[in-house]
Amino acid sequence: MAQEFTVKLRYPHVNKYKKGYPLILKDAIDRPELLKQEGAVIKVLDDQGNFVGRGFAGKQNKGLGWIVTHQESDQLDASFFDQKIQHALEKRHAFFLDEDTDAFRIFNGEGDGIGGLTIDYFAGYYVINFYSEGIYAFQSWVIDAIKRMTDYKAIYQKKRFGKQGTYIEEDEFVAGERGEFPIIVKENGIRLAVYLNEGAMVGVFLDQREVRKTLRDQYAEGCSVLNTFSYTGAFSIFASAGGASHTTSVDLANRSYAKTIENFSMNALDFEAQDIIVEDVFKYFKYAKRKEKSFDIVVLDPPSFARSKKHMFRAEKDYPSLLKQTIDITEDQGMIIASTNCSKFNMNKFKQFVKQAFQQSGCPYRIEKEFSLPSDFPTLPHFKEGNYLKVLFIRKG
Known part of the structure; x- marks a missing residue:
């Protein structure tokens, strides 16, 4: 596991984070400089030193990182990512059975338990979006989970971070067999062309x-x-x-x-x-x-x-x-x-x-x-x- 740093919440912000607010804001913690190391594991305590959550440093928009669990026993390891992605896939079971639609989201960031990460499905192709260097530090665990848990044709990734949030263009193919584009997906019976090799915007x-x-x-x-x-x-x-x-x-x-x-x-x-x-x-x-x-x-x-x-x-x-x-x-x-x-x-x-x-x-x-x-x-x-x-x-x- 990556080195873990501990920060304390400033008093006015404690209740918000205890209720489940996930984005770690600079003004909410006592030592924001500890979150400069992208991908570092962050233990978040309240102003009295009680455990509130654990997450990681990853600069995204106005945040410095994300809280991803409120269970002190949880560790940010491969099994944690497995659990979150498996649960997300199970929640989309009905989508995989829909004969009229084969393009949808299978992981939606903090809504599925890990901020800064989304995964979309396009007719057998998976596209991972990493929104910070911090979440990208866990790239291998995310990719390994998809490989083991799905029947994929190919996996692509998008780095949605960089200077001032600019998109980083690299070879986006990760695993499987490269697609022949466009990939034709269905949405409620309508056919749409998708290009997974042309940057962040894929077509729909x-x-x-x-x-x-x-x-x-x-x-x-x-x-x-x-x-x-x-x-x-x-x-x-x-x-x-x-x-x-x-x-x-x-x-x-x-x-x-x-x-x-x-x-x-x-x-x-x-x-x-x-x-x-x-x-x-x-x-x-x-x-x-x-x-x-x-x-x-x-x-x-x-x-x-x-x-x-x-x-x-x-x-x-x-x-x-x-x-x-x-x-x-x-x-x-x-x-x-x-x-x-x-x-x-x-x-x-x-x-x-x-x-x-x-x-x-x-x-x-x-x-x-x-x-x-x-x-x-x-x-x-x-x-x-x-x-x-x-x-x-x-x-x-």
Whole structure:
């Protein structure tokens, strides 16, 4: 086992950590300098010297490490990682039996007991995401557990850390037989192309699975749909499969064009009957308003932070103004699917953003559905920022 360091919680923070808050914050402990050694085992005591938890040092976002157990007898060894990963796999048993879906998350960080680590499953291929050098120090135990516990075609890894959180690109193949890309996965019967060899973004965001299904099954039929920040067009594919009269996909990235065509084609949907536009979304909103374009459904799922040549967007600051522009090009009685993965505010704050935007637009509205993370993305009740996804189906008028 790695060397273990002991830190004490500062008094104002004790109750929060005893209730299960997992992220070790600099201001919460007495000797934060001990967490500079990435991967070091950390024993956390309360201000009276009583055991609170054990974890590891791993700088991630605003945290210096993670508490992963509140049992003093637990040690951070191979068997500990085995136990956590085995339990996570057992919880996903029903997903493995689903004939219509073979892409989902099998380990969701602190929600499954180990912060900074996620594992996704794509039709027999496993992708491990390490979000700090600290958790990467335990890489061999994670990989060995997957090898022993699963029938894998291949294992890939992504290092989601580096200077200022930048992605570290290396050969990502770990074990098995290298895939021939794209890998074709199924999500609720829809075929999607996945590339495990092209960096951190593999082609589909698994946390939006239930939202896409709802769009297809309950809202899309006969509607014109605008999909902004469309990435590989998954929302457009589901809308078209649900009977949408027309879809428009807009994304700034050049690769979005070919990948959206690819996804339409794999589902025998006519991509030539759709609009697939490589454009700054912020610029497109102005164009659509100037040309008096409007849509029955608008999917608004911007990244938490986005920068183009003329625009910079921060969800916690700029979402209301972007939503107001969306309202302007949505038909009366139309639907806005407003989504954010920003962890800096909760669902209540997000609803306040919605209220603010509609009040400024002078339009009535009602929220018909709301979504957070699906069941394969478990979270902790005392770590609210871990439940980052917020999606609202908003009826205009």
